[in-house]
Amino acid sequence: MRIGVLGTGDMAAALGGAWARAGHEVFVGGRNAAAAETLAGQIGAAGHGTPAQAAGYGQAVLLAVPAGAAPALAREHAEALAGRTVVDCTNPLDPGPGGVMLMTGAGESVAGLIGTAAPGAHVVKAFNLAHASMWAHPAGAFGAIPPAVPFCADDPGAAGHVTELITGMGWSPMPAGGLDRAAYVEATAAFVIGVWWAGGSPALAFPEPPRDA
Numbered sequence: 001m002r003i004g005v006l007g008t009g010d011m012a013a014a015l016g017g018a019w020a021r022a023g024h025e026v027f028v029g030g031r032n033a034a035a036a037e038t039l040a041g042q043i044g045a046a047g048h049g050t051p052a053q054a055a056g057y058g059q060a061v062l063l064a065v066p067a068g069a070a071p072a073l074a075r076e077h078a079e080a081l082a083g084r085t086v087v088d089c090t091n092p093l094d095p096g097p098g099g100v101m102l103m104t105g106a107g108e109s110v111a112g113l114i115g116t117a118a119p120g121a122h123v124v125k126a127f128n129l130a131h132a133s134m135w136a137h138p139a140g141a142f143g144a145i146p147p148a149v150p151f152c153a154d155d156p157g158a159a160g161h162v163t164e165l166i167t168g169m170g171w172s173p174m175p176a177g178g179l180d181r182a183a184y185v186e187a188t189a190a191f192v193i194g195v196w197w198a199g200g201s202p203a204l205a206f207p208e209p210p211r212d213a
């Protein structure tokens with residue numbers, strides 16, 4: 001798959017690198033040209049250039065920028081993003097007095113705001129729950145039961161693209177409903193990161209009852 005990556009930070013490096021290792025053609029687009037060139041070299045990308053070039057590069061586009069910047073960036077490149085799968089990995093979080101706080105309003109998600117800003121784009125919420133360092137593990141590193149990547153998508157083609165990206169990394173796709181469910185995945189990040197920062201292990205909070213109970 002051809003994938004444009006907007007951003008040159010930790011998530012651009014982690015996910016862009018994992019996808020390049022999986023054999024995808026990755027194009028790094030950064031507002032800092034030198035950073036885009038450096039990252040492209042580090043991860044073995046097929047090319048590098050501006051955010052506009054990345055937005056118009058492939059079947060899929062990753063927005064690896066701060067949550068506060070993502071909707072405006074989508075609006076700026078709405079024409080180029082139309083018809084493409086736009087992967088939103090952002091977390092709209094702020095450190096608050098009582099722990100990590102959501103920056104969005106009730107029921108609102110960054111993924112939804114991106115969809116409104118770029119109405120022709122097929123937005124998918126995904127990859128926001130695990131730390132960037134986790135995507136560096138080679139496919140197969142997690143044994144017989146790989147960890148899951150929950151994703152929210154309305155468009156079946158976009159769901160197919162993100163499923164291919166997740167399985168190629170050796171992770172397991174976890175469909176989590178349409179884009180109207182993205183607010184829950186973003187709120188889950190606030191919970192998970194808050195517990196982790198406080199020294200806890202959030203994964204231990206989700207034991208499953210037997211299905212036939």
Ligand SMILES: NC(=O)c1ccc[n+]([C@@H]2O[C@H](COP(=O)([O-])OP(=O)(O)OC[C@H]3O[C@@H](n4cnc5c(N)ncnc54)[C@H](OP(=O)(O)O)[C@@H]3O)[C@@H](O)[C@H]2O)c1
Nearest residue numbers: 007008009010011064065066067069089090091128131132
């Ligand atoms: N790091 C993690 O473990 C992790 C995990 C899950 C989700 N996330 C989410 O993923 C997103 C990216 O995180 P990150 O850790 O990769 O951040 P980062 O390392 O700070 O990188 C952010 C990137 O966004 C670019 N950027 C900022 N504002 C921009 C704008 N207006 N237009 C174009 N590019 C802009 C920055 O460019 P400059 O260098 O030029 O400023 C930089 O390349 C965030 O929303 C974060 O919440 C992060």
